[in-house]
Amino acid sequence: MPTFRPLDAPTRFLFFTGKGGVGKTSLACATAISLADRGRRVLLVSTDPASNLDEMLGATLGDSPSAVAGVAGLSAMNIDPEQAAEHYRARVLAQLGPDADATEQATVREQLSGACTTEIAAFDEFVGLLAGDAAGFDHVVFDTAPTGHTLRLLSLPKAWTGFLEGNDRGASCLGPHSGLEMREERFRQGLEALSDPRRTTIVLVTRADRGAIREAARTSAELDELGLSNQMLAVNGRFRPASAADPVAVAIADEQASALAAMPEALARLPRDEIPLAPFDLVGLGPLRALLDPAGSAPAPGDDAGPSPVLPGLDRLVDELAATGKGLIMVMGKGGVGKTTIAAAIAVGLARRGHGVHLSTTDPAAHVSFVVDGALDGLKVDRIDPEAETRRYIERVMASKGRDLDEEGRRLLREDLASPCTEEVAVFHAFSRVVAEARGAFVVLDTAPTGHTLLLMDATGAYHRQMMRDFQPTASGKMVTPLMRLQDPDYTRVVLVTLPERTPVSEAADLQKDLRRASIEPYAWVINRSLVASGTRDPLLKARLAHEVAQIERVRDGLAARLFALAWQAEAPVGLARLEGLTRSGD
Numbered sequence: 001m002p003t004f005r006p007l008d009a010p011t012r013f014l015f016f017t018g019k020g021g022v023g024k025t026s027l028a029c030a031t032a033i034s035l036a037d038r039g040r041r042v043l044l045v046s047t048d049p050a051s052n053l054d055e056m057l058g059a060t061l062g063d064s065p066s067a068v069a070g071v072a073g074l075s076a077m078n079i080d081p082e083q084a085a086e087h088y089r090a091r092v093l094a095q096l097g098p099d100a101d102a103t104e105q106a107t108v109r110e111q112l113s114g115a116c117t118t119e120i121a122a123f124d125e126f127v128g129l130l131a132g133d134a135a136g137f138d139h140v141v142f143d144t145a146p147t148g149h150t151l152r153l154l155s156l157p158k159a160w161t162g163f164l165e166g167n168d169r170g171a172s173c174l175g176p177h178s179g180l181e182m183r184e185e186r187f188r189q190g191l192e193a194l195s196d197p198r199r200t201t202i203v204l205v206t207r208a209d210r211g212a213i214r215e216a217a218r219t220s221a222e223l224d225e226l227g228l229s230n231q232m233l234a235v236n237g238r239f240r241p242a243s244a245a246d247p248v249a250v251a252i253a254d255e256q257a258s259a260l261a262a263m264p265e266a267l268a269r270l271p272r273d274e275i276p277l278a279p280f281d282l283v284g285l286g287p288l289r290a291l292l293d294p295a296g297s298a299p300a301p302g303d304d305a306g307p308s309p310v311l312p313g314l315d316r317l318v319d320e321l322a323a324t325g326k327g328l329i330m331v332m333g334k335g336g337v338g339k340t341t342i343a344a345a346i347a348v349g350l351a352r353r354g355h356g357v358h359l360s361t362t363d364p365a366a367h368v369s370f371v372v373d374g375a376l377d378g379l380k381v382d383r384i385d386p387e388a389e390t391r392r393y394i395e396r397v398m399a400s401k402g403r404d405l406d407e408e409g410r411r412l413l414r415e416d417l418a419s420p421c422t423e424e425v426a427v428f429h430a431f432s433r434v435v436a437e438a439r440g441a442f443v444v445l446d447t448a449p450t451g452h453t454l455l456l457m458d459a460t461g462a463y464h465r466q467m468m469r470d471f472q473p474t475a476s477g478k479m480v481t482p483l484m485r486l487q488d489p490d491y492t493r494v495v496l497v498t499l500p501e502r503t504p505v506s507e508a509a510d511l512q513k514d515l516r517r518a519s520i521e522p523y524a525w526v527i528n529r530s531l532v533a534s535g536t537r538d539p540l541l542k543a544r545l546a547h548e549v550a551q552i553e554r555v556r557d558g559l560a561a562r563l564f565a566l567a568w569q570a571e572a573p574v575g576l577a578r579l580e581g582l583t584r585s586g587d
Helices: 024-037 053-057 081-094 102-111 115-133 147-166 184-195 210-225 247-261 285-292 314-322 339-352 368-372 386-401 407-417 421-437 450-470 482-487 502-517 539-558 576-583
Strands: 013-017 042-046 074-078 139-143 200-207 231-238 272-276 327-332 357-361 379-381 442-446 492-498 524-530 563-567
Touching: 013 024, 013 184, 024 042, 024 053, 024 074, 024 139, 024 200, 024 231, 024 285, 042 053, 042 115, 053 074, 053 285, 053 502, 081 102, 081 115, 115 139, 115 184, 184 200, 200 210, 210 231, 210 247, 247 539, 314 339, 314 524, 314 563, 314 576, 327 339, 327 482, 339 357, 339 368, 339 379, 339 442, 339 492, 339 524, 339 563, 339 576, 357 368, 357 421, 368 379, 368 576, 386 407, 386 421, 421 442, 421 482, 482 492, 492 502, 502 539, 524 539, 539 563
Parallel strands: 013 139, 013 200, 042 074, 042 139, 200 231, 231 272, 327 442, 327 492, 357 379, 357 442, 492 524, 524 563
Antiparallel strands: none
């Protein structure tokens, strides 16, 4: 069984972070269970808007600690961003006093309606656990959101502290200044706890995969910049073949070894543990106990997988999309399932079929150009850069609204634009421009991990509602908002990407429900990296195949209107030639 440093000398706070899909939740749950089994009082917390703690633990969780049946001493909770935001709004509105009229209250509530208010409110709950709200527990284990969201949360103590120190105007995009000022000391305490190696361990979780390792290195460097250097590295899903005679197993092991050997030096210097690939689904208390605890009982190996369902490949999907001639293709799904690879393959396939294609991303990690790794006639590749878009947006606002202000007025306007909400607005405007391009060509949008995507969709919906409120029936021309374009099945086709594993499929199903609530119907699903047709005879890999077949059938029979598959690739599909091979007709 593996040794795991966080269990040898556990600090009070254990913070799991990393690229989506690397197994943060599995390791966080297994660590929390193991500590509780050793007699500790443990609180397991998810700060992920798309949390799947409930499914992993087989429990119904809320926004306050609940005991987990079957694990004495363990409690768990989900920080609900929307509920936290409502509590925050109520607290700020209460400070207006009894003399505030309905107009003043409505103005403040409007100021507090943005996505950044939701984020700061959720972070306020998170900080409370660091600053003393978890006094009854020996350890608090945080299962965090995908990397971009996590880094945003971690940067907030400094961002909001600086904003409070420099803003005396009494209002911002977060509402009255006092709504934040009352929490300033709490934020400082939270940052102190995070950066103290005696109290907090930050576990960077990765797979032995080049993309995940690259993301872990970026995360580590950004954490260092925030003063959070109390880090260790956990390489999850490490595989070693049972026999050198199985070419599939050997290829997987060689690919992992190569990725680890190329690890950036700064990451390689961190303390490191490797967690073996499990032959079973990590859902339920038994499998989670068996992941790290020698006393845990692993599930018995299942029977060999039956015949694999025959699914069309990406070539068929691209042929269908190409027949439409133009439109927006949004590739969505949980982080780590291969959205970027699928988006890049679709874009290259459309370009090879003679279409003009703009491939872009709203993902802060932005690996699209790395995956394409070349130039192709008809294909434009870029990304929506939040920093660049924010700079451009600020300069546009300063030029239009600041030209008639005096020096003090311009200073105050620029100061107000320094608030975190400005980035959300700037990125939304860039997103809207890219969506509009699909009127005359193909736009393939590789979107961010699910939580970020839903924030983006929420911003789109808010913009739609604002336009509807402001639209005058006498105005000339037809009004078309970005949300209307996303809801139009002739304009937008959403492709959901998942892996043939229970949790990624469940999360994709939840995303589909969220899209349907916004009246957006997914066009197709793609199951990525399936081993069922590989022919492997490795005992560990074979034990996983029955689970894969069950998940493929689950998607085909109850979730997807159209289902396509991409088989596991011996070499990472990076570069134009390999991407084209995934979508070449007749392959």
